[in-house]
Amino acid sequence: MKISSDFMMRDIAGEKIVVPTGAAAELNALITLNSVAAFLWECLQTERTPEELKQMVLKEYDVDEETVERDVAGFIDALRYFGMLEE
Numbered sequence: 001m002k003i004s005s006d007f008m009m010r011d012i013a014g015e016k017i018v019v020p021t022g023a024a025a026e027l028n029a030l031i032t033l034n035s036v037a038a039f040l041w042e043c044l045q046t047e048r049t050p051e052e053l054k055q056m057v058l059k060e061y062d063v064d065e066e067t068v069e070r071d072v073a074g075f076i077d078a079l080r081y082f083g084m085l086e087e
Contacts, residue, residue: 001087003044003079009033016041024083031082036061040075044085050076 006024010017016038018031033041036057043056050072057068079085 001044001049001076001085002047003041004084004086007084009038009041018084027082036071037075040072044079 004024006020006022008019008021010019016033016035018033018041020027020029039060040053040057043053048056053072053076054065054068057063057072058065061068076085
């Protein structure tokens, strides 16, 4: 899975914001990402599995595996809900 090309992350006034483009432009919303979500967004610019994402977060942040597993799954679920993933 990877991020759909219909969405872009931009740095606006120091905040990481997801902006819908193309076919997704009708989604009249902007989504703010925290630092971990922005990290995962960057990781998903290329094809990744949930396990790869989990390992990348564990390498980048000082956090326990259970928390990472839960948070990565939640992030992926949110991306799916908004149609932001190509699978």
